[in-house]
Amino acid sequence: MGIALLIHILAAVVWIGGMFFAYFALRPAAGQVLEPPQRLRLWTATFERFFAWVWVTVAALLVSGFYMLSLVAQQKTAVPGYIFVMAYIAIAMMLIFAYAVIAPYGRLKRAVAAQDWKAGATALNRIRMLVAINLALGIIVIADAVVGPTIS
Secondary structure (H helix, E strand, C coil): CHHHHHHHHHHHHHHHHHHHHHHHHHHHHHHHHCCHHHHHHHHHHHHHHHHHHHHHHHHHHHHHHHHHHHHHHHCCCCCCHHHHHHHHHHHHHHHHHHHHHHCHHHHHHHHHHCCCHHHHHHHHHHHHHHHHHHHHHHHHHHHHHHHHHHHC
16 A cells, blocks of 8 residues: 555645646746747647646556555445545546646647637636646645544
């Protein structure tokens, strides 16, 4: 279980930490120093790399999470409620991420390729909102993982 937990925590750190960095450090800095065309190109290139890592973290979280859940279930004890809260929120986060990649990120890439900066800015703003939601949900999951075992 130790290796699965390590993989699970590292995957969460990469995903949630990456969102925190993007939202609170990269976004304000890029807005301050780059004009829209350069800013949108930067975000497109950044998301291409970050989203590839998020797909890896999603897979790692699912595999490690279900593995650890199966270990708990094999003990024939009730699965604590905080684990279900964590799982449901994580699934919601994964669906939000998949939507962000399929819809607004696809629009962002097409807009940047066409040099349609207004459409690109609209798509980027949509991604920003989805990242904010997922970041908040990720923080809730962390709080649930830390506090949940103490109150279950």
